[in-house]
Amino acid sequence: MATESPPQRSYRAACPNCGAPVDFRSPASAFAVCSFCKSTIVREGDALRRIGQSAELFDDHSPLQLGAGGTHQGAAFTLVGRLQYRYRDGTWNEWHALFDNGRSAWLSEDNGRYVMAFDAPLTQAPPRAESLQPGQQLVVEGQPYAVGSVTAARLIAAQGELPFAPHTERAFVVADLRSARGEVGTLDYSDAQAPKWSIGRSVAISELAMTGLADSAEKTLSARGIECPSCGASLEVKLATTQSIVCHQCHAVVDVSQGIGADLAHFAQDNGMEPQIPLGRIGTLTLTAKRPLPWQVVGYVERCDIPDSDEDEQTFWREYLLYHRTEGFAFLVDADDGWSWTAPITGTPQKAGDGMKHEGVTYRKLYDYTGQVTYVLGEFYWRLARHERTFNTDYIGTGNASKKRLNRERTGSGDTQEIVWSAGETLSADEVIAAFKLAPEQRAAMQRDAAPTTMQMSRLMKVAIIVFIVIVLLLMFRCSSGGGAADCSELRNTYGEASTEYRTCLANQRSGSRTGGGSYGGFSTGGGHK
Structure with a gap:
């Protein structure tokens, strides 16, 4: 002291x-x-x-x-x-x-x-x-x-x-x-x-x-109340750094970056999916502090990439904004190829050939892509703009550091532009389920990266049979009709949009495209000293 x-x-x-x-x-x-x-x-x-x-x-x-x-x-x-x-x-x-x-x-x-x-x-x-x-x-x-x-x-x-x-x-x-x-x-x-x-x-x-x-910082998050300018619902701004909040009733995105007053900027958005981890849920994870800490889910984002051509596959992923009172913010990312966490870093990695080097770890480049926000819920410490795009590059750790991830994100235009680097690691679905005490029946919908040894043989055989049938049907559909998003609608309705079955269907409709774009990224976080 x-x-x-x-x-x-x-x-x-x-x-x-x-x-x-x-x-x-x-x-x-x-x-x-x-x-x-x-x-x-x-x-x-x-x-x-x-x-x-x-x-x-x-x-x-x-x-x-x-x-x-x-x-x-x-x-x-x-x-x-x-x-x-x-x-x-x-x-x-x-x-x-x-x-x-x-x-x-x-x-x-x-x-x-x-x-x-x-x-x-x-x-x-x-x-x-x-x-x-x-x-x-x-x-x-x-x-x-x-x-x-x-x-x-x-x-x-x-x-x-x-x-x-x-x-x-x-x-x-x-x-x-x-x-x-x-x-x-x-x-x-x-x-x-x-x-x-x-x-x-x-x-x-x-x-x-x-x-x-x-x-307010010594206690559980305290709230300041405002009225939604779209529907009039009562909103509670809980975070000290909140710049945008989403109405829980009409899902309008409300801009509070210029102060809370009678005339708040806002915009409507189409409905998205319900987050698999509820807003407000607290989970114990070892993230930025390198020790187990309770992290609270305060925001939820759905994002997609913008394909370079009609032949490229469009990928979707979800991000949960996590908050800890003394450690700040981090992101939990749910993508096609698995779960990961990431947080902004203060410095910038060093160029190493076609890759980067950060804190003694060499990363190889995976791909470049343009990301776009499609749906948000909760509170965010930066101002959200409608259909805002980010320009990203993902990297993966080499050698024994294959679980480590690195992301470069460029945002903004005009008199406010920024590049943010984020670093993190992969997580298993089981770690996420255990940390946030989710129901066992959610495991099937959240599993992205399970190895065969993590399943019982009977269940593995069932999944293998289902996947085999799906692939055969897809090949038949592609030969007869050329494929399309509608071919997968039944799988989406049956298993859900985030399911392995539905994602496999989409992935097999096109060829020659990358998968898992955006797995390791994070939102632009508002710039240095902001």
């Missing part, structure tokens, strides 16, 4: 506008925002002068708050300030962390997790903001980086003690760069004449041993 700063480093004076006390914990801090009247205060020696006023903070129900403390690399810190930014898809926070040794840092939101970053000097002129593009390779301060995202943003509000004056009247570009060393570098062009540069690494709240978090 962060300890109180020594008295000689602290300074308190009355706000020149309202008289409320304004604290400065660090002698390096020259600016603060009065917590009572929101006046922006500049410190000049022992006197304070009002230079403006900050807007009200957008209430995003963040678990972090001023006064919360923790430990990073053996040093204690306290959150003393906050900057809140808005971009096209919502808002994000950067918290000013003051360490007991006097050093400052920024604890920023990043892809459902956090980054602890420290300001660093720029000894060479950085690239011009307008020249940056996601995926671009460049060198900053002698180190190689890949551009992860380029975002047009605006500072909308400030709070507490800050190392510089907050200016909320102009828009600027912020670019996140990611390295093979697991670092995220940020170029902040809020001052076009003197861009700011910071370098950080991914952290989890659990790793920081945070104390003094907001009450």
